[in-house]
Amino acid sequence: MSIRLRFGAALLLVLAAAVLVYADTFPNSFVYDDLVTVEENLFIRDWGNLGLFFSPEYYLLSEEYSFRPLVTLTYFIDYYFWGLNPWGYHLSNLLWHLAATAAFALIVRSLWPRRPAAMVGALVFAVHPVQVEAVAGISFREDLLCACFYFLALLGFLRAGNRRGAAAAALKGAALLAFAAALFSKEMAVTFPLVLAAARLIRAAPGNGRRRVFSDPWLWASFLIAAAYGAGRFSLFYQRGTLPSTPEFGDLPTRALLAAKSLALYGSRLLFPVNLTVEYPDPNRAAAWGRYLLAGIPLAAAAGLGAWRTGGEKARFGLAWLLLALLPVCNLFPSPRLGAERFLYLPLGGFCIWTAATLEAAGGAVSGTRRKILAAAVVAVVVALAAGTVARTRVWRNNLTLFEAAVRAAPDSSKARHGLGNEYFRRGRLREAVEEFHRAIAILPREPFYYNSLGVAYGEAGDLARAREQFEISRRLNPGDPLILINLAVLELKAGRPDRAERTIREYTQARPRDPHGFLILGEAALDGGNWETAREAYRSALDLDPGSADAWSGLAYCLYREGKPEEAQWAWRRALALDPGNPDVRRALESLRER
Secondary structure (H helix, E strand, O other): OHHHHHHHHHHHHHHHHHHHHHHHHOOOOOOOOHHHHHHOOOHHHOHHHHHHOOOOHHHHHHOOOOOOHHHHHHHHHHHHHHOOOHHHHHHHHHHHHHHHHHHHHHHHHHHOOOOHHHHHHHHHHHHOHHHHHHHHOHHHHHHHHHHHHHHHHHHHHHHHOOOOOHHHHHHHHHHHHHHHHHHOOOHHHHHHHHHHHHHHHHHOOOOHHHHHHOOOHHHHHHHHHHHHHHHHHOOOOOOOOOOOOOOOOOOHHHHHHHHHHHHHHHHHHHHOOOOOOOOOOOOOHHHHOOOOHHHHHHHHHHHHHHHHHHOOHHHHHHHHHHHHHHHHHOOOOOOOOOOOHHHHOOOHHHHHHHHHHHHHHHHHHOOOHHHHHHHHHHHHHHHHHHHHHHHHHHHOOOHHHHHHHHHHHOOOOHHHHHHHHHHHHHOOOHHHHHHHHHHHHHHOOOOHHHHHHHHHHHHHOOOHHHHHHHHHHHHHHOOOOOHHHHHHHHHHHHOOOHHHHHHHHHHHHHHOOOOHHHHHHHHHHHHHOOOHHHHHHHHHHHHHHOOOOHHHHHHHHHHHHHOOOHHHHHHHHHHHHHHOOOOHHHHHHHHHHHHO
């Protein structure tokens, strides 16, 4: 009983620390991918869309590039309770982080059942600054869910051990269900069978003990689930054309160097979490041969080898967990990123196990005053980590603070430059936006999306010739991107060619029939061309998809007014005003209608 009380007190301390360091995320806005995943995502606003989860439309409507239905389901739930209030979404992320932390703490306890001091590993997991990206970024919730279910699956197998019987079978069966849930949260969970096998091999006795590891049908069941998921993910649940464009990555030696540098990047951020950023340099040949390569790889290799040879079973298990969990995100396969801090959320568990095992060994090797000094040093490191996390949560306050910090930390990242340019554009700072887009293109000239953004900025500034030039470059680099069509249609409207705009936007609505924005542009083009009937139908189509669109109600009202239906027009304008009370155009339209 006393051990349980000590563990309970330690767990409460760990969870309280997590709450304290992440409490400052509640005032944060929707940032980064949250804008499309949540704020502008109509898919999560209608529970009737749940039936589309296992259809190709899931990718186009959910704003997910991968099959993550459990994550999308949480957005449905959040929208039901919170609407578009970011506070509630941040609360949900914090709760998932607490759940993952508690599950990890139970793993620590299963490895060190009578050593509450080992909970320092769980404390590091709770407050490490590399976790901020996954917790503060609502659209990165997949890492929280994946890790939570992954930890529960691993805990089930650790608790069951080599025991037999109904209780052990129930634990292992529940663990496999948790593993499946982790897979449906994020693909990184596919490494679970490897980590499980490593844990058993490291803890097994040489000879027959290790051979028995691979005779366990439950272990092979986990491999079978991973294989079935992989087959389904890239056949039944794979939608070509939904993934973002990827630059060229070079030959095999270059890719090997990129993988090594990715591992060195992750290792440095775990050990020295400073100069963190949401966007690291792009994975290309220059990045592969860039700075820190010669220092980072030998240091990481030496640290890993030393930990493996001198550490005990737990240290080896932690190191194996860390390395195996990083396999999907270390550029062994083509990826548009050299690395990302959110990718460390799951592997950090292995690092924390290694940390706890290292501290256990160090504490056993010293006594008296030296042990007190070691304890004081551990406290100081944990406090420093927590302070770094608090500071980092404030960087995520809004897109401007996020991307200005990203550019300071990684000025040679094209994604950081592009993100900052987008935020300047949203704030009406067109000249600065154009400059950042040009800098992004100079770093990564083969990314079509950057030219598209530059074209939009030129169009907003009235330079239609340059805007068209950028759109055409983007189209050549990525011919199948329908986003170009909507931007070209807007360009034709600005040039006073509504007939061309209408033809172009119709191509877009055929490619993206569930996007209300395309029908809004079609309605505007038809209005400019004097085609009231086409405009009216376009606005009705937009309202079928998004009944809360004030622009669609206003456009429909204007069409009805021009068709000689003032009563219906007045009703539609009132709906628009209810949705957008500060719209001066709608107010003037209603006043003019009343005067007539």
